[in-house]
Amino acid sequence: MNNISQSAYYQKYFRPSCSPALNLRVASFDFFQPYFNKKPNEIVIPAELANTPEDTLLNYFSILREAENIGVRSCGSIGDAKVPFPIAYNFLSEGYQQKISYEEYLHSFAGRGHTTLIKLCRVPDMKKKIRFFYELETIEAIENKSAEYFGYYYGFIQLASQKNGYRISDINQTAEDFLCAPYHGWDQDAESIVDVKYGSWCKLIEKRYPAVKKDYVKTISFHGKDGADYSFIFFTLTNGTDLEIAQFRKSGDENWEQVNMKPEEECLKK
Template identity: 55%
Template sequence: MVFRKEKEEAARNQKYFRPSSLLALNLRFSDWTFFDEYYDKSYDQIHLPAQLTKTPEDTVINYFSILREAANLAIRYCGSVGNGNIPYPIAYNFLSKAYQKTMDYKAYLNSFAGVGHINLIKLCKIPDGTQGIRYFYEIEKIISLIEPNEEYFGYSYGFIDLIHENDGYRINKIEQEREDFLCAPYHLWQHDAESVIDVKYGDWCKLIKKRYPAVISGYIKYIYFYGNDGASYFFIFIILTNGTDVEIASFRNDGGGKWKPLKMNPDKDCLIQ
């Protein structure tokens, strides 16, 4: 009994309180000569080679690869860090013209203040297509603080929307949320996919006839249930480094053999105000 409890606690500790062990996905441009031609150019003097934005996935991976060793830090006693500020004007050109109008280059640069390294550790295309070309991503950052003088790993996640513009795909919007490692393990059911489905579609909507055990493949969690209305339901969640499950897509099959994006919102459709 004691050993079993220790194993359960070890699993819980690993899920909620340990950093990621995933390999970085943004490992392109490891040769620093890529940056040579951009060394003294401002963002408005840069034209990206078409091959960098050939596909939506290329755009995202190349964007984060260029930013991997970018560093927007205060003075460091050890000297320069990584590629310094050189990558930022290049990366800014991965944004669509419309997105650049909502965030000028100075604001873009300031958004990386204190960041000395970025690893892209999770990337998943949203399959339903209802919001255009969209990806879910998670990044690991090395963040440097001046006071106190210390560095730590931080994790963020969000969605990236892309559009085709001119000769390639550009980022039209980036959403980013910081991960919470202390509140999530101790409070609320909203961090757990199974609880989210049971509460929202079971307790609130009275829709679940039978929910099947979740299927986990890497950092992706799939949940199915059969509804009281005779339809089948399918949900996709991403498991974050902090153990939280984030829903990225949901589908309904009424028996016709085709899964269609679920348009139901339990928060609005099922709760009695």
């Protein structure tokens, strides 16, 4: 890798997001006014905010956009303060609320002053569950300093249909690292991941095709030595890392079938 290409390679990890905000619904003063000083159990979410899984998530993150849990700054109050949190908590399913109390939910936002949803996409699920990938760009406070920093997170959200609409039944979140990716390992890059895991480890690749990329979705396909065709979907995070989302296999004239290959267990340990 020459100096020019090496510099370009590093830049994709160091640059911040240029993605547009997706969570630009509902969060106006008129919307929040009826909920001032209300406890979570006193709030009822309007049915139209949860008609579809997409509606639920876009409205949920729109309500949280200017929520803050960092305390008073020297410049005064921030955004919508803590008013959005009890409302957002009601987008969780009844079962999920039994696992996480409102106090725990509020604490999970400690230090955060602004949230921007920059990626949202439903992902295939072999068990036919309603599951989405998401990525956030946040502004967070630096403890004991009058300064903030941008943070990036990604995760998966599962939803369930209830009598009052779709609700979040599970959510996880992982912070993105911007230093390890450009300096260590091959497992940040989709092409390398496929070449190493399914080529070097599993000896399965007969011919790999050029990657197909559209926005943040990257598809890597290859023809296998077993005669089948394989296709892997990756999402590219803001830090440049490619995250594997789904695997598909097609044998002969059969339809594409989602699979769950585990090279670390099935090939590396042999």
